[in-house]
Amino acid sequence: MKDHPARREGPRPPHPSQARGEPRDGAIEARRGPLQGGRFSTSPPLPVDPIEEATRQWRAHGWDDAADGMAAVTSLMRAQAIVLSRVEEVLRPLGLSFARYELLMLLSFTRSGALPMARAGALLQVHPASVTNAATRLEAAGLVRRRPHPDDGRAVLVEITEEGRAVADKATAELNAGVVRPPGLTEEQVHTQVGVVRELRRGAGDFP
Amino acid sequence: MKDHPARREGPRPPHPSQARGEPRDGAIEARRGPLQGGRFSTSPPLPVDPIEEATRQWRAHGWDDAADGMAAVTSLMRAQAIVLSRVEEVLRPLGLSFARYELLMLLSFTRSGALPMARAGALLQVHPASVTNAATRLEAAGLVRRRPHPDDGRAVLVEITEEGRAVADKATAELNAGVVRPPGLTEEQVHTQVGVVRELRRGAGDFP
DNA sequence: TCGGGATACGTGGACGTCCAAGCAGTTCGG
DNA sequence: CCGAACTGCTTGGACGTCCACGTATCCCGA
Structure with a gap:
């Protein structure tokens, strides 16, 4: 934990701005995208969705009936990492x-x-x-x-x-x-998401 | 993590492979429920959904517009923990x-x-x-x-x-x-889930 | 040609999560 | 009334995840 997974708290001196030899006043620093949730490797962003690619592989190996399930599992892991990363980014200064x-x-x-x-x-x-x-x-x-x-x-x-x-x-x-407020997702998507997970949790015995 | 959020592997007491003398036919050991994803505390299961309760609190404090978002975040964390737990339970013997x-x-x-x-x-x-x-x-x-x-x-x-x-x-x-195969969720739910997360991941810059 | 910047890994540290074991206080049945 | 079983909490370990550094190698432009 998970993972879960990512957390820290101490001081982080070298902000990406200075490491990059960013001359400008860090004024805007415009977060690329709506707060990215953790991308490593200095190489360029992936050209394709790695999870989709994995799903393709799954099917290619004849595990058609398990492909969607695996995609769900890996998606969940990644989603948690992204969201946790964003949350902790905000909490860290505190x-x-x-x-x-x-x-x-x-x-x-x-x-x-x-x-x-x-x-x-x-x-x-x-x-x-x-x-x-x-x-x-x-x-x-x-x-x-x-x-x-x-x-x-x-x-x-x-x-x-x-x-x-x-x-x-x-x-x-x-x-x-x-x-939380910035709509990364639709209100409906959020409701669906929470509803689906609720069933999952109920099934896990979290509550009656 | 986070992490995750949650993970383990090493200290399975009766080292399935070598350590212990033969584990008596632990054959049945009946997993309680459909593979529960981690419930601790010896106390009785909660009578109500803790996340729903938290959402109620959120609203009661006037953060109505953030309540759903927080529910989504905590749901996600818990879902990840549950699924990861189930997966590792299966992988541990290997x-x-x-x-x-x-x-x-x-x-x-x-x-x-x-x-x-x-x-x-x-x-x-x-x-x-x-x-x-x-x-x-x-x-x-x-x-x-x-x-x-x-x-x-x-x-x-x-x-x-x-x-x-x-x-x-x-x-x-x-x-x-x-x-993966055991339908803890509907095929449609899985698709929805994966789809929603895909947008989240795209927004995080995982892929173009 | 050459030197600075970028890239690839590994290491040590911080955290959160879980398990197992140990200790202390509580309960309950004979 | 007393001991066994049960609870509640802490500690020590293992693991995964990330970051900051240090080192070696590659690459490109002056």
């Missing part, structure tokens, strides 16, 4: 990763601003160890605080701090403006 | 991860069975370092071989071995049967 942002928002939606670690893990649908990881880093940044559970000696409550709320609000505003 | 499987298949589709590392990275759309990683592990398993590029002293060719082809074929057969 010292957040998407995982940490999710935990922070989850806590901010709570009445008391606190949740037992296990509960958070269940709601975020990630492994308990991942919650520990995120909580530790958020705590180091002063965005959350750990507190023993009053009624259960085993449990630990993660509680969002005032600063945490502030950062979460700022992050949300920037995400809404920079990634 | 000593493969999805990343390694992809590289292996890419090579198998080549006439000569070999590609320069950079070319592979471009086609798989992952960072060059990821290719190095996958190639190293596949090489250790004897599934690929590294060879200096005949015409370019900088480049390295990764070449699939006979054993690599055999493992790749076996993996493909099992993936087709165990994950």
Whole structure:
């Protein structure tokens, strides 16, 4: 993880602008395209869609009935990488990763601003160890605080701090403006997408 | 990752191949449900869809126009985790991860069975370092071989071995049967999904 | 011809994700 | 009432992904 996959957080001194010997004031730097989600290799962009090409190969090998499925799988992987990349690009300046942002928002939606670690893990649908990881880093940044559970000696409550709320609000505003709202997809496409995935998730036992 | 977002492969406890003495006919072990994609926390399954709940919160906070977008993002992340989990569950017994499987298949589709590392990275759309990683592990398993590029002293060719082809074929057969073919989604849903993502990828500059 | 810039890889580090194991606190049945 | 089974959390590992560097090689223009 996945992957998932891409994340960082530290300082990134050499911005693409200077590495390229870009003389101009970085003023506009016009993101090529609507925020590209991660293209590597210095070579020129591919002339054809690699996934479509793979699908062709699949059929050529006689796996016709599996071709669409594989295309769906690889498409999904790539889509996740692209979107995650865009999200983290926005979050990075705030010292957040998407995982940490999710935990922070989850806590901010709570009445008391606190949740037992296990509960958070269940709601975020990630492994308990991942919650520990995120909580530790958020705590180091002063965005959350750990507190023993009053009624259960085993449990630990993660509680969002005032600063945490502030950062979460700022992050949300920037995400809404920079990634979510910009229509990369039609409203209908988004609905379809979410609907399809909901069935997938239900089938995986995410919820009844 | 992200990543992804999520992945593993090494520490399967009863090293299927060598480690343990014979695993008693673990024959049935009945996968609960249709191959669940990763549910943690011992607590009972959630009573409601956490993503839907989050969307509700989003609206309640006045971010109506961003609610659907956030739902799309989180849905995508979860979908990727679920599918990746299922795929790797099938590949694990073969000593493969999805990343390694992809590289292996890419090579198998080549006439000569070999590609320069950079070319592979471009086609798989992952960072060059990821290719190095996958190639190293596949090489250790004897599934690929590294060879200096005949015409370019900088480049390295990764070449699939006979054993690599055999493992790749076996993996493909099992993936087709165990994950891809089983209709978790309608054929139409799959097409829609792939189509939507294709636009996303095109927008990200994956291909013209 | 020659030197600077571009390209190809590998390495080390940061992160997130998962699993397995270990420790402590809770529950429940005999 | 006590021990076994169960929970909750943390730690240490493995893996994949990306970035920043360093090194070797290639290529092109002065």
